Structures are given as structure tokens and as C-alpha cells.
Amino acid sequence: MHPIYRILSQSSKKKTIKLGEFIIIDVDLAEINDLYLQILLSFQEMNGKKVWNPEKVFFVMDHYAPAPNIKAAENQKRMREFSITQGINNFFDINRGVCHQVMPEAGLVFPGMVLVATDYHTTTHGAFGAFSTGVGATDMAAILLTGKMWIRTPEIIKINIAGEIKKGVMAKDIMLYIISQLGIDAALYKVIEYSGDTVKNMPLDERLVLCNMSVEMGAKGTYIKPDKKVYRYLLDMKTEKYKKFKTIEDSDGKTIDNYESIYQFDISSLEPQVSLPHSVDKAINVSQISGEPIQQALIGTCTGGRLNDLKIASKILKGKKIDSSVILLVIPVSHKILQMSIEKGYIQTLLESGAALATPSCGPCLGAHEGVLASGESCISASSRKFPGRMGSKDAKIFLASPAIVAASAIKGIIVDPREFL
Amino acid sequence: MIENIIQGKIFKLGNDIDTDQIYPGRYLYLTSPNEIAEHAMEDVVPDFFKKIAGENRIIVAGKNFGCGTSREHAPRALLFARVKAIVAESFGRIFYRNAIKVGLPVIKLRGIIKKIKQNDTIKIDLHTGIIYVTQLKKEYSFEKYPKQILSILKSGGLIAYMKKYKSYYN
Numbered sequence: 001m002h003p004i005y006r007i008l009s010q011s012s013k014k015k016t017i018k019l020g021e022f023i024i025i026d027v028d029l030a031e032i033n034d035l036y037l038q039i040l041l042s043f044q045e046m047n048g049k050k051v052w053n054p055e056k057v058f059f060v061m062d063h064y065a066p067a068p069n070i071k072a073a074e075n076q077k078r079m080r081e082f083s084i085t086q087g088i089n090n091f092f093d094i095n096r097g098v099c100h101q102v103m104p105e106a107g108l109v110f111p112g113m114v115l116v117a118t119d120y121h122t123t124t125h126g127a128f129g130a131f132s133t134g135v136g137a138t139d140m141a142a143i144l145l146t147g148k149m150w151i152r153t154p155e156i157i158k159i160n161i162a163g164e165i166k167k168g169v170m171a172k173d174i175m176l177y178i179i180s181q182l183g184i185d186a187a188l189y190k191v192i193e194y195s196g197d198t199v200k201n202m203p204l205d206e207r208l209v210l211c212n213m214s215v216e217m218g219a220k221g222t223y224i225k226p227d228k229k230v231y232r233y234l235l236d237m238k239t240e241k242y243k244k245f246k247t248i249e250d251s252d253g254k255t256i257d258n259y260e261s262i263y264q265f266d267i268s269s270l271e272p273q274v275s276l277p278h279s280v281d282k283a284i285n286v287s288q289i290s291g292e293p294i295q296q297a298l299i300g301t302c303t304g305g306r307l308n309d310l311k312i313a314s315k316i317l318k319g320k321k322i323d324s325s326v327i328l329l330v331i332p333v334s335h336k337i338l339q340m341s342i343e344k345g346y347i348q349t350l351l352e353s354g355a356a357l358a359t360p361s362c363g364p365c366l367g368a369h370e371g372v373l374a375s376g377e378s379c380i381s382a383s384s385r386k387f388p389g390r391m392g393s394k395d396a397k398i399f400l401a402s403p404a405i406v407a408a409s410a411i412k413g414i415i416v417d418p419r420e421f422l
Numbered sequence: 423m424i425e426n427i428i429q430g431k432i433f434k435l436g437n438d439i440d441t442d443q444i445y446p447g448r449y450l451y452l453t454s455p456n457e458i459a460e461h462a463m464e465d466v467v468p469d470f471f472k473k474i475a476g477e478n479r480i481i482v483a484g485k486n487f488g489c490g491t492s493r494e495h496a497p498r499a500l501l502f503a504r505v506k507a508i509v510a511e512s513f514g515r516i517f518y519r520n521a522i523k524v525g526l527p528v529i530k531l532r533g534i535i536k537k538i539k540q541n542d543t544i545k546i547d548l549h550t551g552i553i554y555v556t557q558l559k560k561e562y563s564f565e566k567y568p569k570q571i572l573s574i575l576k577s578g579g580l581i582a583y584m585k586k587y588k589s590y591y592n
Contacts, residue, residue: 022568024590038494046584071451120492120516136494136520138580146589150570184438185486189515218489218515366491367447387440387490389447394465 002156002258003112004191004223007131011114019258021153029108030143031058031117033099034065037075039118040082042141051086052147058090059083060102065094065361068369097334097360100124100212100302105336107239111226116143121302121384124212126191126222127204128230133221154220155190155260161198163268168419170312171206172304172382172402174198175213176273178265180283188218190260195225198267204229205308212303213384272417274380275400278388286405286417293325296379297410299350299403300331300358301365304382307337307344309403314346316407316421317353323413328355329371335360353410367392380409424527424575428507429545430478432538439466439483440490441517445499458495459502471503480544483510484535488517497521497528507546509553509564511535522571525579529553531564548572 001009009017011025032039043051051057059079067073076094083091096102100121103109111129115122118140125132135149143149161174179186192214199207207229211222224230272286299305299313310332322328330350332338338360341347351357356371363370365383373379373392378399381391386398401409404418411421443466445458452458463470481487481500487510488496497520500508507527521528527548534553538544543556551566567575570590577583 022570024570036494042581045581048584118492134492134516136492136516136523138494138523139519142580142584142590145584148590150590184489185512188486188512218486220515387442389442 003129003225004131004156004221005153007112007114008151008153011131017153019153019155022150023153024148024150025114027056027116027143027147027149028113029056029058029115030140031060031099031103031115031119032079032140033059033063033117033119034061034072034076034079035063036118036137037078038137039140039144040078042138043144046141046145048141048145051088051144054086054088055090056147057088057144058092058103058108059088060092060096060099061094062096062098062102063362063366064368065359065363067094094359094361095335097332097336098302098305098362101306101334101337104128104233105237105334107234107237110234110239110242111230112242116140116149120215121212123215123219123222124208124302126214127207127211127224128234129223129226131221134215152189156193156258157187157190158193158195158259158262159265160262161194161196161265161267163198163266165198165267166270168404168417168422169267169270169272170402170404171202171209172213173270173273174267175210176275176283176400177267177270179213179216180275180281182217182263184217184281186217187214189220190218191221191223192217192219193223193259199224200227203308204233205306208306209303216384272402272405272419274405274415275386277386277397277399286401286415289399289415290417292378292399292415293413294378294380294399294409294415295325295327296371296373296377297326297328297406298331298364298371298379298381298383299406300329300333301362301383302333303384304403304406305331305333305337305360307340309382310337310341310346310350311344312404313407314349316404316418317355317411318349320353320411322354322410325413326410327371328353328410329358329364330355331358331363331370332360364391366390380406380415382406424525424578426549427545427547428478428480428527429543430480430506431541431543432480432482433474434535434538434540435481435483435487437484438486438489441488441493441496441514442490444488444496445493450493450495455502458499462499462503474503474505478506479504480506480546481508482535482538483508485511487513488521489514492516492520494520494524497524497526501526509534509546522574523580525575525577525582527575529564531562534562548575
């Protein structure tokens with residue numbers, strides 16, 4: 001039985017579960033961000049009085065941190081009031097950062113759990129061996145009421161990645177490449193397991209990128225077998241006590257079967273990638289788009305704002321100045337990461353190069369604030385989404401790339417291969 | 423409240439229609455159903471609301487309908503605009519769930535989009551899992567909803583369901 005099925009089986013209290021079966025599962029952690037006041041409204045409409053378990057509910061004010069307009073401020077205010085009346089102590093306000101970083105940092109994420117959030121990129125936590133998935137507002141209201149949700153037992157697909165990553169190439173490049181090869185609905189309704197030497201050798205920060213971007217292929221969840229790197233992190237973050245989750249490999253050494261498909265990728269000759277505006281899943285070698293002018297560069301979000309990302313950006317920008325035609329936004333994914341990158345000197349380096357630093361938030365990724373795009377502007381971004389109008393004007397262009405490409409492009413004012421600077 | 427049989431004229435749409443196209447982000451602040459309905463699909467089909475007003479409409483779309491964000495406004499807008507059901511090759515995962523939540527039947531069906539034409543009439547039977555297209559004189563079968571999901575839909579969505587039953591049953 002695949003670990004994901006094991007989690008779902010435990011959570012639904014069913015000894016065996018079949019592919020395609022509709023089951024009801026218990027939720028271990030329900031996270032709510034400041035996007036959807038509708039959650040509270042639906043909860044009230046359902047005649048909900050008390051949430052099923054206040055200790056399993058978490059609020060994170062991250063999409064509008066701090067509130068850029070009155071509506072967002074009112075929504076946050078109501079969420080604060082709700083958590084006080086409900087006795088929900090787990091309230092991370094605008095001074096913590098993006099939920100998908102803040103939760104593991106607070107020691108809340110561990111292998112074998114069911115984590116549900118009202119956010120698309122919730123698949124990120126599969127990197128910790130959790131079953132972690134996103135839902136809409138009314139689904140979450142029903143979870144607040146009952147502590148449960150329905151789910152169709154998904155197919156599991158395996159993506160095996162082998163090969164040594166070339167210098168200047170990051171997990172983001174690998175994901176852009178994989179998505180452009182497999183298509184944006186390759187994992188629709190399915191769980192993706194990542195495996196292979198490349199994944200094993202990646203730092204945890206980079207594995208999170210694989211799991212984070214999986215939702216761009218329609219994935220319901222992800223899974224990477226927890227190893228020393230994960231357990232080390234859980235220890236460092238003083239993660240709450242959890243039962244060390246046994247996988248079949250742990251118990252009898254046999255490999256897990258039942259994959260619907262297995263894809264093999266060898267990335268040893270992969271070049272840095274850029275995903276083009278609007279075109280739904282097309283990514284190309286950076287050399288093919290070299291010279292394309294950009295006006296905004298973003299290093300940040302739950303896809304590209306972690307310590308590893310700021311480290312490489314700082315390496316590239318050290319002693320350099322960004323082009324006068326460019327705005328470089330640096331938005332570390334959490335306050336903890338912001339503090340660590342200050343200590344390491346990354347923020348100083350980036351500020352000296354001309355970057356604008358903003359409060360850890362989802363901000364510009366969804367065109368909420370902290371760097372909205374005007375018509376005709378082009379942005380090279382370490383984020384994950386580029387639907388027309390996503391980051392502001394419908395007539396702006398969004399190129400997706402690794403933080404390394406973003407940093408290098410900010411220097412020249414055009415898209416460039418980051419290896420020039422490494 | 424939905425019935426077992428849904429019938430009406432179809433409105434044909436293409437592939438990869440994302441939730442921003444279904445309901446533009448700039449209208450997220452609206453709350454009244456009438457106002458929300460007016461803006462459904464407006465960047466893709468100008469006057470969509472006016473075009474389908476007054477008669478039962480069923481959207482028939484290509485792949486990946488409702489890809490994009492998790493906002494519930496997307497299926498809500500279509501529901502308020504009096505769309506009775508959506509048949510598509512495939513759906514964005516969260517949109518699919520959200521549609522059921524708001525009481526809008528969503529049906530995955532491969533192959534129908536190629537032959538069907540704008541304004542054809544179809545009859546969907548949720549009980550038997552059959553769609554009948556009048557003009558093609560053809561039947562298509564789809565995967566029926568599990569009892570649990572059908573119950574949510576027939577209650578008129580998850581809010582109404584939870585008000586009534588207070589819990590999922592296993």
C-alpha cells in the first residue's frame with residue numbers, strides 16, 4: 001500500500017481503500033488564510049456554532065500582509081474576531097509570512113498527517129510526507145463544522161529524476177521543464193511522488209519547489225519519502241510529537257507498487273528554463289529568450305522566496321547594481337527567513353544592488369499588492385502562475401523562471417542566462 | 423435543489439478556461455447574486471449573461487475547465503447566471519469540488535465536445551448516468567456520482583446539506 005493510501009486509510013478508518021473510491025477522511029490540520037471570508041460566512045450559513053476542534057485550526061494572514069485596502073483589513077479583522085470567539089489560539093498574523101513556510105517553521109507539519117488549506121499550493125507539504133491538499137471556502141467551512149472532508153482516492157504517478165544538476169540550474173528549472181513535457185493536466189486529480197537521486201541530493205528548500213509547483217499540473221497532492229534531511233528539519237523546528245510514519249519500505253523492504261504511470265527524467269543536460277507568458281505550459285531554454293526586456297523582477301513567494309533562493313540571488317548580485325529600467329522586488333517567504341537572510345548578509349547585498357524589500361507575503365503573485373504590474377510591462381518572476389491578469393494588468397506579461405535567472409536578468413534589464421554571473 | 427433530469431440548450435466553450443475567465447478577479451468584492459451573475463464569463467464571451475438569460479443552459483466545454491485558482495466565485499457566478507450543469511472533458515480539480523459544493527452538477531465526459539454544436543439540446547440523467555444529445559440522436563454514458571455526492575447536489579449544495587444533516591455519513 002502506498003504511503004499516501006496508508007494515510008488515507010488511517011484517516012478514513014477503513015482497512016482497505018480502492019482507487020476511485022469516495023471516502024470521508026479526518027483532517028489533522030485545517031489552515032485558513034486571509035483570502036476567503038466566505039469560509040466564515042458559509043460556516044455560519046450551515047448554522048455552525050463551534051468549530052470541531054480549535055486546536056486543529058490555523059489562521060495565517062499572508063495574502064494581504066499587511067492589508068493593502070479596506071476590504072482586506074475588514075476581512076482580517078473578522079477572522080481575528082472569529083478566532084477569539086472560537087478559542088482558536090493558532091493565529092499567525094501579518095508578521096509571520098506565507099502559510100506554506102510558516103506552518104513547517106512552527107513545527108506543525110509532519111509525515112503521515114492530513115493537512116488541508118484554502119490555498120492552491122498546499123501540495124507543497126508532500127515534501128514532508130504529508131497528504132496535503134487545497135480546497136475551496138465552503139469545503140473548509142464543512143471541515144470547521146465536522147473535522148472531515150470527502151475525497152476520491154487518487155491515482156499515484158511517479159516522477160523519477162536522475163542526473164546531476166548543472167551549475168546555475170535549480171529545482172524551478174526542472175519543474176518548468178517537466179510541466180512543459182507532461183502538460184498542465186498530466187497529474188489532474190492525482191498524487192505525484194517524486195523520487196530518484198536528483199531528488200535525494202537536493203536540499204529540502206529545493207524539494208519544496210517540486211511539490212509546490214506540482215499543482216500547476218493539476219495535482220491533488222504530492223509525496224517525497226521523508227529522509228534524514230526531513231527528519232533533521234523537523235527536529236530543528238521542534239515539530240510536535242508525531243508517530244514516525246511507517247512506510248512499506250520501512251517494514252519489509254519491498255518497493256511500493258500501484259503507480260498509474262512512471263515517468264523518468266534525466267536532467268543532467270538541462271539548461272536554465274523560462275516559461276513564456278500566457279502559453280499554458282511551454283518552457284524553453286533561457287538562451288532562446290535571452291535579450292527579452294523586463295521591467296519587473298520578483299524573488300519571493302512560496303515558490304521562490306526561501307533561504308536557498310535568496311542565497312543564490314545574493315551571490316549573483318553581490319557588488320552589482322540592477323539596471324535602471326528594472327524594479328527588483330525581494331520578498332522573503334517568511335519573517336524567519338528574512339531574519340536568517342539578514343544575518344547571512346543576503347539582504348544587505350540585495351539592497352545594495354538596488355532591490356526593494358517588502359513584507360513577507362504572497363503579495364505580487366496574485367496582483368494583490370507589493371508590486372502590481374502595469375499594462376505592457378514584463379515581469380520575470382520566481383513565482384508559479386502567469387495567467388493573464390494574474391499579477392496586475394491583463395496586458396502585462398509574466399515570465400516564470402528560477403531565482404537565479406531573475407537575479408541575473410535584473411542586472412541587465414533583459415532575460416539572461418544566470419551562469420554568466422556564477 | 424436539483425432534479426435527476428437536467429435538460430436544455432448547450433453553450434459550447436473551449437479548452438483551459440481558467441477561473442479568472444469564468445469570473446474576473448476584479449469583481450471578487452461583489453456579493454449580490456444578480457451582480458455576480460452579470461460578470462460571469464464576461465472577458466471571454468461578452469454579454470454571456472444576457473445571451474443565456476431566460477432559458478436552461480448547460481455548458482459543454484473542452485479540457486481543464488475551471489483551472490486556475492480556488493475561488494468559489496467561479497462556479498457561483500455560473501450558478502447565479504442560471505447555468506444548470508457543466509459537461510467537460512476534464513475540470514480543474516478545485517473548481518470541480520467547488521461546483522459540487524455550490525450545487526452545480528459537473529460531469530466529466532470525453533468525446534462529446536467534438537461532435538456537439540452550439541445550441542444543441544441535451545438531457546442529462548444523473549440517476550442513470552446517461553446524456554442524450556437530441557440533434558445527434560446519440561447517448562453518452564458518464565461516471566455516476568456516489569450517493570454521498572448526489573445527496574449534496576440534490577440538497578442544493580454543501581451549505582444546505584450541512585444545515586440539514588450536520589455531518590457527512592460514511
